[in-house]
Every structure is written in structure tokens, then in C-alpha cells.
Amino acid sequence: MARLLFLLKLLIVTASVNADVGELPPDSYLHKSPWTWTCKDSTCVKMNKDDLGPTEDGNPLSVCKLNCGKHGVLFPLPTGKVEIGKGFVQFYPQNLKFAPVEAPAVTLVKRFGEASKIFTTYLNKMHPDNNKDGTAPFPSGTEVDPIAKNVVLIHIAIAHPNTRLELNTDEGYLLSILQQDDKNTVSVTITANTYFGARHGLETLSQLIAYNDEMNCLQIVDQAIIRDKPVFKYRGIILDTSRNFISVPTLKRLIDGMSFNKLNMFHWHITDSHSFPFYSKSVPLMTRYGAYSPRQIYTIEDMKDMVEYARIRGVKIVPEFDAPAHAGNGWQWGPKEGKGDMAVCINQEPWQKFCVEPPCGQLNPVNENMYDILGKIYLDMLEIFDNDLFHMGGDEVNLNCWNKTDEIREFLTSRGKDLSQESYVDLWNTFQERALKILRENRRDERKNLTAILWTSDLVSTKHLLDYVDKNDYIVQTWTTGNDAVIPFMLDNGYRVIFSNYDAWYFDCGYGAWVGEGPNNWCSPYKGWQQVYKNSPEFIYANVTSLNKAKKAVAEGLILGGEAAMWSEQVDGAALESKIFPRASALAERLWSNPSSGWYAAEPRMVHNRQRFVERGLSPDRLQPEWCHQNENLCYL
């Protein structure tokens, strides 16, 4: 039986060399590189080993970078005290141990068990010959091997029993690393108020450890103290799974990547006019008619699994049900007994007259059936996702679509209204108020607050905001340009704002036309990582008010944070990761750290951080030739 197990293992555990590199060449002459890196003026300089001075230390690049410069390769930059020691301790991952977690809830202890497994797997993935099962061929260590004597002991203490990430959750942590006097033990302590802070601390810890390819072991810095917490509470990615379906394994890889840089909100734009992949238990007809195919459906199990998967990784899933526009396919089965259609303009042509892109579709705000169904969908969504934040969409309503629908025109005229734009905006507002009421009626736990999020729109605008949108009911997500007057207007009036200005944070821009032809899509050009990095919500507001007032808006949580958007007209699982990463890392540092320094100072860490994603099996795009990574600061303009 032992032989059988061995055979099985041989067959299953095939080496999965990291994406961009190969195995070692057969010519062993080539195994040892002549190059080494030495830290000079906070920069790792590539040198021929033969040219090292007598007092100079040469190390593999990954090791040199760990503590060269004040922040090493920490990404995002911590916001509090950072001290990193100049020494190293070598160890094998089997000698890294977790002490029993101190936490006031069994759920958290269990969840941290998962987090520590993930952590250990990623340490193994630092080895270029790691195996698919999360192990790696590190030496088992003999008695005469001094590295085998070294032990890393991790102690975690979590103060509060919060199990869910909410807007007021404390994500801060304190990490300390200290080599003990016996020289063989490195003690690591992470203390945090919440699970979420503690897992962020573990993420930071992983960035203070590197693989040494010359010694075939791991190295950890000999000491460190890092106190850290985010500047912005809301740091997210919004992904659209309606234009193109994205499979659950691909979504999980996205969550993985977010967790590497402490992004904490996955805003799931799950449905749109194109398709309806959300499986509604109460109204399965929505999916039957609206899914692209029976295989392109998110089941309840899928989604519940996603919620827990994300939570373990410090990420909250914020669902969006966009309405009344951006709704179409899926709604066409409605009752035919003279009550009219629940949604109108579905797939209507010429699309240019009824919506912003094909296919059109918009809910019918005067149809009572629609409200019934909407309530059921809300109920189903709130049963699956946390119910303190819910995105109601609300963008790009096409008034002409409603105005071309007899039933809606008759509704207005029978009530003595004219068919002016204002009448339709008012009708839209009536829809929005009723939708919010239905949403709240359907939340799982009525004691809990439920805050809705809306996109900026004609309704959520300088013109209508104060009349129609209660700042206690809603958070507003802005998606036009950073200099749109609606931003200071909202902040001046005390509205909470999430930034997704398309001129910096829309990752779907720049890939050419998809209706018609030409090198541009609507928001071209492509947003380079430098532009993503520069886009500080605080500085944007400070530009039109004062720095003090902007700082206050951040501190008081009016500027909640931001999101990068991945609309999926021109992406699906095939290229999702490389379009989101590493640009989302630039977003992550902007929102976690909001440094006053610019992209240029971040570049070496940014490039190194990207390699961390590759090592962990993701497919982030490459920003520069590898030469620039090996020759820090030499790819300047």
C-alpha cells in the first residue's frame, strides 16, 4: 500500500515550474550565475561576483531586495512605523510553525487555520520547482545542516470576534519579527483587533521572506516592527460578469490576487442587459432565459462558496443588481396576461436610440409584476451575500426607451404628467425609492443597517442629488472624470463617495472599437499603471478645496475609497488577470497607503510585487523588460 501511495504521488505531484521560467539546463556549468546583487544607497545593484569588494555582500536579487531600502519590497507601503533589520535568518518551510491562535471566537480560529495554510502554500511557491499540491523540494535538513536548526514561530492574537468585514472594521495590525538570543529561533507576532487585520499582517510577513536560489532555502529578515492600517476603508475591484461570463475558478484567482495587496472589496456586477447568470432560487426563469448557456450560471453553492473564500482572504463581496437600466435579457419570459412587459426595449434596434451599447433593455417602472420579481431577486441576493452593503446600479437610464413605450407614456399622461425629461427623471426617482424600500424589506437581518450604493447618473447629479438622494440612505460611486464637478458637490454636501473615475481607473479602456472599427473604445487610451497610481481621491478633492478639508473628508469616511473597473465587453477569463493585474496593485497602494510620493518611487517595488503574483501562479501583465527588474532604476526616461 505504501508503494501504491508512492506511485500515486509520483503521478499526481508533477512539478509546476513557475510560469515564465524553465527547468535548469543540463549543462551544469550554467547552473551558477556569475551575477549577484549588493545593496548600495537603498538600491540592489547587479554585479559580477568576481568584482565584489572585500566588505560587500552579494545575494540573489530576491534576498537583496528584502531589506534594501527602508521599506524593502513591502507592497502596499505600510502607513505606520516600519523598521526592518539588516540581517537574515535562513530556514526551511517545514520549520515554520504557528502557535495556537488567540482569538475570542472558534470561527476565527478555524478561519485563521485556512489563512495559515494559504500562507504556507505561498512560501512553498517561492521555490521555482514547487509542486501543484503546494509543497516544494526543499531539503529535509540533516543534523549537520545549520539551516535545519532554525525555527520560525508565529504567534497570532486577535482581539475582537467580528466575523464579517464591514465599513467600520479595523483592518490594522502590528507585526513584529525578532531573532531570539539562541540565534536559532525567530519569533513572529501579529496582533490585530480583527481577523481581517491579522490576515493582512500575515500577508506583510510573507513579503519579508524570500527564496534563496543559491542555498535552496527561505530567508526571513532577522527583525522588524511594522504598524499598519489602511488610509481608505473601501479598496475594490468592480467586475462585470454579464457582458461575458467569468467562471468561478477565475473569480477565485481574482480574489487571490486582491488579497496579495490587501484590496478588500469585490464589487460583483453580476447581471446586466446582456445576460443573467445569477441563479435566483425564487425566479429560476430569470437564469433560464437570461444565461448565455446552462453552463454559464452562478449557482447558490457557487456564490456562497465565493463569499467564504473571499472572507478568508480579507475580501468582502458587494453584489450589484443594476436597475432600472442595464437590465434586459432574462426578463423576457414575463406574464402575457395583458399586464405588459416587466422590461422594455430588450434587444431593441437600432440600439443607438435606446441604450448606450447593444443589447438594450430597461425595467418597466410602471409594471407591478416587475416590482414583485425585483423583490424576490433582492431577497435571493441578500441571502447569499453580506447584507450591509448593496449596489443598486442606477446608471445610464435611457429616457427615450421609456418614452417609446406606450404603457409608460399612458401611465404618465393618465396622471396628468407631461412627457418631458423632468417627468421621466421623476418617474426614475419613483422607481429608485420603491426599489430601495423593497430592498430593505428583504434584508435578512432587520436590526442591521443596509446601505445602498448608486452610480452617478442624471439622477445622482449636481442637479438632482439634493432633491432625490438621501445621504444617509446611499453611498455614491462616481465613474466620470476626476475633475467632474459632481465630486466636490457631493463631498461638500456630506455624501459618502467611492471613486472610480474612468480617466484613471477603468481597466477596459484602450483595446480598440468593438462596435465599428478604429483604435479607440469609448474611454481610450489604455490607463497605464503610473496613471492608476497617481489617482488619489484625497488629492483630487484637495485640488478643488483645501488639503485640510480633503484630509478631513478621508478621515471622516466621506471619501470612502475607490475601485478599479473591469467592464467585460472585451474580456473574459482568458485575459482577465493580465488586464487587472498588476494595475490593481497600483490601485491597492494608492488606497491603502495614499503616499505623497509618486509612481517613480514605487516602481522597483511595483515590478517586484508583480513577480510575487507570477510566483503564486497568477498571470499579471509584464510592465518592463526583466532587465529593468534586475537593474533597478536604470529604465528611467
Place this chain on the structure above:
Amino acid sequence: MARLLFLLKLLIVTASVNADVGELPPDSYLHKSPWTWTCKDSTCVKMNKDDLGPTEDGNPLSVCKLNCGKHGVLFPLPTGKVEIGKGFVQFYPQNLKFAPVEAPAVTLVKRFGEASKIFTTYLNKMHPDNNKDGTAPFPSGTEVDPIAKNVVLIHIAIAHPNTRLELNTDEGYLLSILQQDDKNTVSVTITANTYFGARHGLETLSQLIAYNDEMNCLQIVDQAIIRDKPVFKYRGIILDTSRNFISVPTLKRLIDGMSFNKLNMFHWHITDSHSFPFYSKSVPLMTRYGAYSPRQIYTIEDMKDMVEYARIRGVKIVPEFDAPAHAGNGWQWGPKEGKGDMAVCINQEPWQKFCVEPPCGQLNPVNENMYDILGKIYLDMLEIFDNDLFHMGGDEVNLNCWNKTDEIREFLTSRGKDLSQESYVDLWNTFQERALKILRENRRDERKNLTAILWTSDLVSTKHLLDYVDKNDYIVQTWTTGNDAVIPFMLDNGYRVIFSNYDAWYFDCGYGAWVGEGPNNWCSPYKGWQQVYKNSPEFIYANVTSLNKAKKAVAEGLILGGEAAMWSEQVDGAALESKIFPRASALAERLWSNPSSGWYAAEPRMVHNRQRFVERGLSPDRLQPEWCHQNENLCYL
């Protein structure tokens, strides 16, 4: 033991559902889609099954598309006769058989054995629940199952014993499909002059077969005759593996994708100033000093394996050794005995003065050691790759680099030359002549012709071409804009030209700056597939001469074809496939078929062809929402 094997199989053969879709939902109510497609006016129209007229036929989309419209979903378009029957025959892949191949060489029979295995694997991959081992859960077929009675029999006849793809190789084929009178047998015949034509025929055959998800079987059209051959002989991709290393498995996937659309030349820009991953048996120091790391080296075995892998798939590997510029790292070990450096300006700063991007580096044309080493590298390359075509590079020589090198200045002045630009161009030409001589001396088989390829440059320009570049020695690859005067100049003067004009065929454009910042890299914007499609070398020449003359230039092989370029400053294995595909498919149709129709007519086939890549496990970028694929021609402008 049988149980053990079964257990092993269970463990290893885990279902690998296609990239973008999931498994069927547990709610079986959702398993059957209400939607079906019916062919109207050469378009597959999505309809509710309940709304089908009494004479209308509904089919899954993939089946409908097989023979809706004259060309179904053939990609690239065949250039000769195309007739596709309106009926279908259902079958299971286990009932598809190859008759013994008729070929005048055992090598070809063996190679075709490989090609037919690949073909069968791809048929299995049409099944959404296919397994990683190339099988799929099709029914085994019972006696009462009428589908199990159907057999597809493939007969291949190859006339000539050519084993290597060369510029004069006939890639044409004739494919016929005929359902026999017994109704159970479909006979397929592919006749071709060469192996390469026959494998293209097999590729076309795979596009006349589709998976039917409602019947869980394959379907083939009941009859077809297709006569086909390419318009352009040279249809390629040039990939740079020096700026960033690309692993062999990733290169093989690129070759796979090329083969799906009959692209036939993989131009491997294997080295550059950044790194030297080519393992030279004679000069291993090049790799030792020049590789990014010991794991980023192409061994002889890797490269020989690649040559055969590509050949089976109808692709020739054309190696490039770029010189005298774009050479640097790897050359710095040279003898120190006063002979000077083999390469100069290596990693020199400020780079802007010595090269077009960091890091700089250029061969030293007055250093004799350099010529020795160059000869050895050529010899090593020619031993690995076919030796009838060799790309010598020759682009972007920086005369200032040479002019700032004492040894070179002294060389010129000691020979009575001034230090003018013309002196340096003349020196460059001296280098080029000597390099060509060395290359020819080092070819494996001296009876065979060896044609060199050069990029356009200051040397290969309207000013110098006639003086310096013999049209019998060289093919010229042009990379500036399509309206560059050098193009008609070369063609008017009888030079053979490969088109890679960057304004349409550079796939690295549009990703933002990588030195400095800003939304543009040097050749922004991004080149959309429509632009790739429109770029006909024939029409470009016809614009400045006459259509007749341009047609003649194509027919006589002066316009040899073209290549899309993937320079790798901002890409590595992580996003390579999605940046190359499906845009390379647009290139493939332009070069194989050169249709007079534009991208709009190709769009439905283009989008469907992209799905074929996904099905086969590649990661091509998505061009449109899936809704556009399901609703043909409705995503118009």
C-alpha cells in the same frame, strides 16, 4: 491491478472544463436552454424553441454555424472552390478512423500519425467536459443508438516527399467530404502535394465538425468540396524572447495557435541587448553572462524539440540573430588581452545617447574576436534550425555609440576615413557583408541556398539599398508605416519584401509608457483586429502603383507576405497568448486569403474562430460580449 489502474485514472483524469464556462447547475430545470438557432439569409438567428415555425430547424449555435452561409465558419477563408452541404451526420469520435496514409516517405507517414492524433484530441476538446488527457465523455454507443452506427473515414494522400517547409513548398490541398449511399459512412479525402498542405486540409476538416450539446455527439457536414492554397507564402509571427524570457511550453502554445489558422512562419527573435537565452554549444559563456538566470535559457534539446513540434504543425522556425545593434548582454565576458571589447556601449548611460531603449549594446565591427564568436553562434544556430532562411536583424544601429568608442574612431582615421555619418554607414555595410559571408560559410548543407532576411534601416533604405543590399542575397522585412516610400522602392526594384508595418501589425502597441509615464508607448494606439485585418500588402502596394502590378508582385513572390510582431518589453508568458490571439487570426486570413471584402464580413467567423482557440485550451482575448456571438450581426455601429 485493474482496480488500481481505475483508481489512478480517476485521480489523474480530472475534468478540465473549458476556460470560460462552468459545470452544469444542479437544478436540472436549467439544463435545457429555451434558445435555439436557425439559419436565415446566411445568418444564425437566435430564437425561442417555442417560436420555431413548422418548417424551421433549430440547432445549437455551433452546429447552425457549420454550414450557414457559403463558408460556414472556415477560418481563414479558402481561396478556391468551396461547397458545403446543408445536411449533417452525427457521430462519436471513437468512430472516426484514419485509413493508412499514402505518402512517398516513411517520415511523412509518421509525422502524419502525430498530426492525426492532434486532430483527434481537438475533436475531443469540443466536448465541454473534456479531460486533460485528450479524451471526453462521449457515449460509448449502444446497439439501438443510431448515432453509434455512423463512421467517418479519413483518407490522406500526399504526393511529394518534402519534409521541410520552404518558400517554394506547395501548401495547397483538396478536401472532400461525402456521405455514402449507406447513410452511415462519411468518406473524407484530403489530397495534397506536400505534408504541409495535407495538415492544413485536416485543420479545415476540423472546422466542418462541431459538438452538439443537446445530443452529446459530434456532427460533420454531409458533404463538402474545398480547394485551397494560400495567397502569400510567408505568414508569420515574430516574437522577441530577449526583453522577457518566454518558456518553451508557452512557445509551443503559440505554435499551436498559429497552426489553427495556417500561419506558417515563427520568426524567433531569440536574442537582443537585454539578454542572451540562446544556448550556444560553442560559446556557453554567452548564455552564462547573458541569460537572465540559469532557468531562462533555451537548451539545444529545447530548440530541436521546438523545430520538430512546429514542423508537425505546419510551422517553420526562422531564427533571428540581430546584429550589429540589439546585441549587448552576453558579450561582456570577452578576452581582456588588449583586443578591445567585442561589443560596446553595453548597458551604457545615459541610454538615450547610445540606443533606442535601455539597455544599450552594439557589436564592435572592428574587433576580430567578435567575428570569430559570431561565426560560432551562426554555426550553432544553423545546426538547430532549418538553414534556408536566416534573419540577420540589422535594425536601429546607433552610429553615435560607435563614434564614442575610441577603438572604432581610430580604426577609421587610421584608414584615412573621416568620422562622418557616411563613414559609419559604410563601416556598418562592411560588417554586414562580412557577417553574411560568415553565415554562409557556416551553413550545414552547402548545396542548399541560404537566404538572409534584414530589417529595413538606414542601411536598408531608399538611399542605400541599391548600393549595399543585393536583392539575390536578401529578403527585406519592412517595419515602418504602410505608406513608407521604401516599400514601393524595394518592390519596383525587384526586392522580395515581408510586411510588418508597425501601424497595423505591431501587437505591442498601446500599453502605456514603460520608461517614463503617459498613456502611450512609442507605437500607440493599440491595433484592433479590424486594423490588422485591413492591412493587405497587395492593396498597400496597389495604392501607389496599379492593382495589376501589385497582383504581379504577389504572384511572383516579391511580396512574400507578412508578420505580426510581438516585441516583449511589456509582455511575457503571462499575457502573451491574449496579446497575440485572436489578432493573429485576422493576420492569418489576410495573408492566406487576402479577401477583397473587409473586416465587417469576417466578424462573425472571426468571433467564432476565437472560441475555437478557447475550446482548445488557449487564452485568446475576447473581442465582444458573448451576446454578439449569439446574435450575429447585431453589434453593428
